[in-house]
Amino acid sequence: MYLLILGLLMALLKFLEFGFLAEVSWWWVLVPFGLAALWWVWADSSxxxxxxxxxxxxxxxxxxxxxxxxxxxxxxxxx
The missing domain is CATH 1.20.5 (Single alpha-helices involved in coiled-coils or other helix-helix interfaces)
Structure with a gap:
């Protein structure tokens, strides 16, 4: 859940071009979503x-x- 919130916050800041995230690649902004998906897969399978x-x-x-x-x-x- 924390990774999802972090991802949403980072995506919003990137979209609004606020702070250092304005110059970071979208791939880095989307990393928390991938990590959240991996967490859910692991949590369900284990x-x-x-x-x-x-x-x-x-x-x-x-x-x-x-x-x-x-x-x-x-x-x-x-x-």
Whole structure:
């Protein structure tokens, strides 16, 4: 996501001919988009995306269970 935002920012600055990017080749401005595409391919093929989604679901489940325990008065108190 950061690479995509960087690429969009660089493309905008290049298009507006602002700063040092006005004189840089378009190929260098487009590099973050290529890196973002490579990241997404790697993340999907390695299972990173599914693992992170599963972790998020498990955390929501733990939070929901903890909330219900507290509302029932079953929360363990530490002294």
């Amino acid at each position: 299972g990173y995306t599914k693992r992170k989604a599963a972790e998020k679901i498990e955390q929501k489940k733990r939070d929901r269970i903890e909330k219900h325990r507290e509302s029932l008065g079953l929360h363990k108190r530490r002294h």
